[in-house]
Amino acid sequence: MSIFQFPRKIIFQRDILEDITPTLKDEKISSILVITDKIVRGKVEKKLSSVLKNFDVIVYDDVNPEPEIKQIEEVSKSLRSNVDAIMAMGGGSVIDFAKSVLIKMTYPDKDLRDVNPFEKLDFRIKLIAVPTTSGTGSDASFGIVLTDGDRKLALANYNLVPEIVILDSSVTPDSAKIISATGVDALVHSFEAIASNTSTILTDALAEKSIEIIFHNLEKSIKGNEESRDLMHLSATMAGIAFSNSGTALAHALGHSFGSTFHIVHGISVGLFLTHTIEFNSRDEAIKSKYEKIARMLGFSDISSLIEGIIFLYRKIGQPVRIRELGIQERDLNAKMEELVSKAMMDSEIAFNPVIAGEDDLRKIFTDAF
Numbered sequence: 001m002s003i004f005q006f007p008r009k010i011i012f013q014r015d016i017l018e019d020i021t022p023t024l025k026d027e028k029i030s031s032i033l034v035i036t037d038k039i040v041r042g043k044v045e046k047k048l049s050s051v052l053k054n055f056d057v058i059v060y061d062d063v064n065p066e067p068e069i070k071q072i073e074e075v076s077k078s079l080r081s082n083v084d085a086i087m088a089m090g091g092g093s094v095i096d097f098a099k100s101v102l103i104k105m106t107y108p109d110k111d112l113r114d115v116n117p118f119e120k121l122d123f124r125i126k127l128i129a130v131p132t133t134s135g136t137g138s139d140a141s142f143g144i145v146l147t148d149g150d151r152k153l154a155l156a157n158y159n160l161v162p163e164i165v166i167l168d169s170s171v172t173p174d175s176a177k178i179i180s181a182t183g184v185d186a187l188v189h190s191f192e193a194i195a196s197n198t199s200t201i202l203t204d205a206l207a208e209k210s211i212e213i214i215f216h217n218l219e220k221s222i223k224g225n226e227e228s229r230d231l232m233h234l235s236a237t238m239a240g241i242a243f244s245n246s247g248t249a250l251a252h253a254l255g256h257s258f259g260s261t262f263h264i265v266h267g268i269s270v271g272l273f274l275t276h277t278i279e280f281n282s283r284d285e286a287i288k289s290k291y292e293k294i295a296r297m298l299g300f301s302d303i304s305s306l307i308e309g310i311i312f313l314y315r316k317i318g319q320p321v322r323i324r325e326l327g328i329q330e331r332d333l334n335a336k337m338e339e340l341v342s343k344a345m346m347d348s349e350i351a352f353n354p355v356i357a358g359e360d361d362l363r364k365i366f367t368d369a370f
């Protein structure tokens, strides 16, 4: 049996945030806790000022990247919990922070470390996600990534999929670096949702379309084409639904390990390993034919040309192709090799890879990626 979890409502239109009052009224929402960060707040405040006048609003804007459990627990105690909705406005960290606050407000005694997919959580407060980057897919997923001291925790519960997602690409950044890294993250989500050993035709369909959109629109989106930015924003959510209902795989396991060891942003880290994992997973005939289908869809003759096409795309958008391009020395990579391998082996996403990868395989991919 497959169970698919989707947001209940996805609203997609450029500048819709300025005109969101009727939607919120339809949902019988009168009080809102807005969770965001200071940068996003500065950017959207003017856009939202007339809308939020119609509601009883509290704003919490002190979310930092890689949210800490300790901070969430303290903040949840201090914020008013009798609101109709939590509106998470930001990137993946903000949305994950808001999901965690939702849990703590509903179940104050619950230890966030114990959250798991199998328990029934029942939320009275509606979670509204307004992603401000085009990539993480957290707006469509039931996962949360939190920091607990020096540990990273990947938690999940099916009731954490946001009820309402508002996709307004006018709030996404103009920075080429951010668009490129988040867009590549969405590209990797799509490829891994297709490769994952829990993929289905439904998740394949969303992920294939998302790959096609990203291939044709990521570069134009960086150059400021508004239609491409809209499409990138929607395809990031499509990829989010795909990987949330399927899985990410080896490139995410390697990327999590590499990113936390060398402090490299997520989209760049996972992007470094995409072509290597396509090559590695192609030893499985069924996955090979899935990659060949994607290659044909994009106009490439075979998997080698598809890999060349991905590298060509990376070059056009300024995305690093090799570890050495980040200024990391070979001796530093080798000095950290055992840590890198062991962290990747422990990563939850490695279980979704269609081909079992051992320590030697991981060492080889890290070395090849250099």
Ligand SMILES: [Fe+2]
Pocket (backbone or CB within 6 Å): 136, 185, 189, 252, 266, 270
């Ligand atoms: Fe990702």
